[in-house]
């Protein structure tokens with residue numbers, strides 16, 4: 001089972017995404033990387049990753065997440081419209097490699113999530129999502145396992161309810177484990193390898209003593225990967241620098257400006273996935289070249 005800094009994660013993602021590559025997509029990605037290195041202001045390449053935030057609502061109230069803390073983003077609470085996804089896939093599908101179906105909310109709350117995944121797959125695009133999985137929607141799990149979802153990240157922050165709910169406020173840790181078990185069972189029953197399931201443990205000072213317990217439960221259930229990451233937050237909660245794994249910064253600028261298009265649930269554009277507040281640009285598909293989204297969005 002994989003853990004922090006494990007080489008298996010990038011390998012698994014690469015293997016899962018490989019079948020979606022076409023010569024045109026690879027050529028666009030190569031061109032995009034070149035333009036990014038040269039910091040071309042008006043690139044001719046297209047972004048090959050799409051953050052499609054299917055909803056900016058969440059059932060939990062994690063204190064260090066702006067959505068969980070119920071901060072205003074300047075956008076209304078929304079669900080991504082299926083017609084927009086269809087249009088996006090028509091316009092971007094031939095060069096997109098990956099669609100990340102999340103950013104500032106809980107994607108499992110979208111009632112048409114499986115249909116969105118199907119639309120992406122219809123255009124040969126790899127799909128992944130990140131979820132708290134503390135959600136009592138058994139039928140949604142069945143749908144998801146029957147859909148072509150490739151990769152699922154499940155965030156967790158404790159093995160006991162007391163520790164888990166200190167960060168994942170409003171969540172139920174037993175429900176998370178129950179849902180994980182159900183997904184693994186459904187995959188086995190259907191003889192599906194996908195979605196690959198990764199359990200991601202968010203480490204704070206208050207929950208380090210339960211990492212091993214969650215790791216062993218995840219192993220017993222049969223998830224594909226477990227890893228723990230150092231979470232951000234207030235000084236009294238976050239781990240000391242010495243406890244954090246070394247972080248290698250490859251660039252001094254945001255690479256997403258070239259490689260990634262970030263679309264909010266109201267079809268507004270964000271310059272990168274870290275920007276929570278932003279204005280709405282509905283006309284992006286027709287009037288804004290995705291490659292220079294940051295210049296136009298700011």
Ligand code: SF4
Pocket residue numbers: 058059060061062065066067068069104105106131132168
């Ligand atoms: S589960 Fe995710 S989206 Fe929801 S409040 Fe927590 S961090 Fe934010």
